[in-house]
Amino acid sequence: MAIEIASTSVFDVQAERPRPKDVGILAMDMYVPKRCVSEEELEVFDGVSKGKYTIGLGQSYMAFVDDREDINSIALTVVSSLMKRFDIDPRSIGRLDVGTETIIDKSKSVKTVLMDLFKECGNHDIEGLDSKNACYGSTAAVQNATNWIESRSWDGRNAIVFTGDIAVYAKGGARAVGGAGACAILIGPNAPLVFEPIHGTYMANTYEFYKPNLHSEYPTVDGPLSVSTYIAAMDAAYSAFRSKVATATKSFNPSAIPETEAGNKVDEKSVFSLADVDYPVYHSPYGKQVQKGHARLLFMDYLSAPHKPKFANIDPSFLDLPYPQTINSKEIEKSFMALSKADYAARVSLSMRCASRCGNMYTASLYGGLASLLSTVDAATLKGKRISMYAFGGGCASTFWTMRVKGDVSEIAKKMDLLKRLESMDVVSCEEYTEGLQLREDNHNLAPYQPQGDIKNIWPRAFYLDGIGSMFRRKYVQA
Ligand code: ACO
Numbered sequence: 001m002a003i004e005i006a007s008t009s010v011f012d013v014q015a016e017r018p019r020p021k022d023v024g025i026l027a028m029d030m031y032v033p034k035r036c037v038s039e040e041e042l043e044v045f046d047g048v049s050k051g052k053y054t055i056g057l058g059q060s061y062m063a064f065v066d067d068r069e070d071i072n073s074i075a076l077t078v079v080s081s082l083m084k085r086f087d088i089d090p091r092s093i094g095r096l097d098v099g100t101e102t103i104i105d106k107s108k109s110v111k112t113v114l115m116d117l118f119k120e121c122g123n124h125d126i127e128g129l130d131s132k133n134a135c136y137g138s139t140a141a142v143q144n145a146t147n148w149i150e151s152r153s154w155d156g157r158n159a160i161v162f163t164g165d166i167a168v169y170a171k172g173g174a175r176a177v178g179g180a181g182a183c184a185i186l187i188g189p190n191a192p193l194v195f196e197p198i199h200g201t202y203m204a205n206t207y208e209f210y211k212p213n214l215h216s217e218y219p220t221v222d223g224p225l226s227v228s229t230y231i232a233a234m235d236a237a238y239s240a241f242r243s244k245v246a247t248a249t250k251s252f253n254p255s256a257i258p259e260t261e262a263g264n265k266v267d268e269k270s271v272f273s274l275a276d277v278d279y280p281v282y283h284s285p286y287g288k289q290v291q292k293g294h295a296r297l298l299f300m301d302y303l304s305a306p307h308k309p310k311f312a313n314i315d316p317s318f319l320d321l322p323y324p325q326t327i328n329s330k331e332i333e334k335s336f337m338a339l340s341k342a343d344y345a346a347r348v349s350l351s352m353r354c355a356s357r358c359g360n361m362y363t364a365s366l367y368g369g370l371a372s373l374l375s376t377v378d379a380a381t382l383k384g385k386r387i388s389m390y391a392f393g394g395g396c397a398s399t400f401w402t403m404r405v406k407g408d409v410s411e412i413a414k415k416m417d418l419l420k421r422l423e424s425m426d427v428v429s430c431e432e433y434t435e436g437l438q439l440r441e442d443n444h445n446l447a448p449y450q451p452q453g454d455i456k457n458i459w460p461r462a463f464y465l466d467g468i469g470s471m472f473r474r475k476y477v478q479a
Contacts, residue, residue, distance in 0.1 A: 015152045023149050024191030024403060027086040028412050030371050031078035031164060031182040032358055033063040034457050036425050037433040042176060045430035053176045058287025061427065062359035063180045065166055066436035067443050068453035068464045071102040072113040073476050074182045075162045076463035080117055082160065082184035085415045090121045094157030097128040097144045099137030099363045101211070101393075102165045104445075104474075113476075114162065128159070134209055135283055136393025138163035138183070138363035145187045146195055158188035165362030168437060170218040177286040179359025183367040192407030193374075196386075198248065199401040200241025202233045209394025217444055219394075226394055228327050230289060231296050233398035234390055235327075238300055241400040246271040273301040277402065278385035279347055279377070281369040283392045284355040293390065294348050295336035299326070302336070314339070350376040357422040366391050375418040379410035426457075447472040455479060 038061055039053040053059045065074075075098065083090060098110045109130040118126060127148065131140035138161070145159035164182020169175045208225035211218075249271050274280065274297055282290045299318075302311050306319055318332055326332055353376060354361070354368030361368050366389060373387065382405045392398045436453070443449055449468040458464045458479045466475045 017152075017154075020149055020154065020189035022190050022194045022406060023146055023187065024194035024406075025185055025412070026158065026188045026191045027082060027088070027186035027415070028367075028371055028374070029078055029082035029085055029184045029416055030354065030364075030368060030418055030421070031074055031081065031184075031462075032354070032421055032425060033065045033069070033180050034426055034459050035065075035428050035432070035436070036061040036063040036357060036359075037430055038427055039176060042430055042433075045434075046176070056288065057177060058289075058291060059176060059359065060287070060356040061425075062176070062178055062433075063357065063361075063425065064168075064178070064433055064436050065180050065440075066453035066457065067439045067451045068455060068458060069166070069462075070104055070465055070474070071100055071110055071164065071166065072104070072474060073463040073465050074164050074166070074180075075100075075110050075114055076117065076476055077459075077461075078164065078182045078184040079114055079160060079162050080463070081461070082186060083117070086186065088158075088186060090118045091123045092157055093118070093123065093126055093160055094155050095128045095145055095148045095159035096126050097141035097159065097161050098130040099132075099139070099141035099161065099163040100130065100165055101132055101134050101137060101362055102217075103132070103211070105472075106214075110162070113474075133397045134393030134395050135165075135285070135360075135362045135365060136391050136397035136399075138367055139389075139391035139399055140397075142185065142187070142195075143199075149188065158186055161185045161187060163363040163367055165364060166217070166440075167360040167362045168217050168440065169221070170216075174221055174223060177360055179355075179361050179365075181354060181358040181361035181364050181368055183361075183364045183371060185367065192405065192409045192412070193387075194404050194406045196402045196404055198241060198244045199399050200237045200239065200244060201397075201399045202236035202240060203397045204233075206394070206396045208396070215445065217440060221394075226285075227289065227292075229394065229396050230283075230285070230293065230392050232327050233392055233396050234293055234296055234400070235300055237390070237398045237400040238297055242272045242304075273305070274298060274343075275301075276386065277388040279350065279373055279382075280388045280390070281351045281366060281373060282348070282390045283366045284352065284369060285360050285365070287352060287355060290348065290352065290355070291337060291340075291344055292333060294344050295333065295340045298340045298343075299332055299336045310339070353419060353422060357425060363393075371416060371418055374409050374413045375416060379408050379413065382409055383407070 039059040043053050111129045131137040141161045145161050162184050166180045167178045208222045208229045282293045284290045351369035351373040353372035385405050388402045447468045448470040451465050463476045466477045
């Protein structure tokens with residue numbers, strides 16, 4: 001039997017509903033582990049030269065968890081905490097997307113585990129599943145949730161994104177750039193923090209950071225290649241973004257792009273620059289990489305407008321270098337690091353509070369950056385400002401995009417209470433950190449398994465792994 005309302009089907013009515021406005025972030029919460037280790041102490045413990053981790057890699061502390069926590073328990077902790085802190089009715093959620101690269105099951109999604117939080121109220125009508133590609137899955141999840149709300153299938157409810165990871169590396173050079181942490185985001189219309197519609201994306205098939213060994217949590221990494229891929233992908237994503245802004249600007253206002261003396265339009269890439277952003281936020285594998293990334297975007301601005309006074313002291317021979325040679329050029333990196341140093345301190349360092357306490361949180365790093373910014377700059381100052389986001393995941397996927405603070409974000413910052421929570425983490429010995437990681441390594445994928453980590457290292461009300469049965473079924477309880 002056809003479902004009709006007068007001559008129009010209900011499906012047409014649904015499709016023609018007014019589109020939601022100002023879709024963006026309504027609420028946010030972070031999960032930070034209870035324990036972290038000092039990178040300064042780790043330099044001594046690992047026997048590397050003083051300053052290698054703290055100055056060379058720009059690291060301060062690194063969070064970690066032992067075998068009592070996994071990606072499911074962390075997801076349960078932060079999503080339940082988001083709902084509690086912001087008094088979210090679980091029936092008001094129509095979509096839940098997950099972005100993580102911490103894989104404990106090749107089939108069953110983390111999302112399905114999170115459905116336990118909606119069981120009591122009987123809400124099983126929640127779309128969305130897991131997105132995976134290294135540190136980029138979070139941004140794919142945010143895009144999926146946003147696109148659902150802006151689509152014809154939207155049913156009027158809000159979406160939640162969970163993103164987080166346990167970032168661990170095998171013993172050796174990369175171990176100092178690990179970390180852990182997670183973020184939960186409530187997305188919906190009429191938000192104080194609104195997503196802007198233009199994205200510049202670069203994706204390609206590269207092999208610099210991947211996890212082909214399913215018997216281990218550790219990635220396979222080509223360190224130097226991962227660093228140059230981060231930069232090359234950033235160049236391409238930023239250029240794609242600027243081209244789209246230029247195209248949109250032209251169709252919006254054809255006279256907006258100035259003529260050159262020869263009568264041709266100037267390079268369209270010159271339309272958007274870092275000066276159009278108030279607070280740039282970057283995916284942070286480690287502190288130094290963010291400084292280098294910010295410097296790199298300034299170099300991209302230089303390439304399209306070298307005549308600007310701020311570039312007066314830059315060596316003009318950089319303009320003659322073939323582009324591929326610029327990626328690993330230490331001279332370019334050094335010049336633009338120096339030029340952007342004060343700007344980094346004024347605008348970028350504000351988003352580094354989570355990263356400097358928790359280290360790399362993989363998918364959650366970029367959103368931990370955003371949470372740090374909201375916690376560091378007061379809401380009145382943030383109002384009206386534009387924030388740029390650079391998402392990157394090895395393998396590789398990257399997007400440069402922006403959001404606008406349209407409303408009052410003070411409630412988000414207040415309820416998140418992030419800085420106090422970062423401060424209250426326990427700084428423990430390097431021995432304890434190493435034992436924690438060893439427990440994870442020795443017992444990875446075992447079943448049946450009884451976790452050995454002490455539950456005194458779990459925050460009150462956080463979820464933790466109680467045990468794994470002989471059929472690999474995991475049981476979680478709340479502290
Ligand atoms: N004092 C001050 N600086 C020092 C010291 C010291 N005692 N010792 C070394 N440094 C500097 C080096 O000069 C170097 O500086 P530079 O980057 O400006 O050239 C920096 O510290 C790092 O030193 P390296 O010897 O290059 O360090 P390492 O060989 O350990 O490699 C790397 C660093 C590649 C980041 C490694 O930690 C790694 O593989 N990490 C994992 C992958 C990663 O995070 N990649 C980033 C992209 S995003 C991602 O894929 C997760």
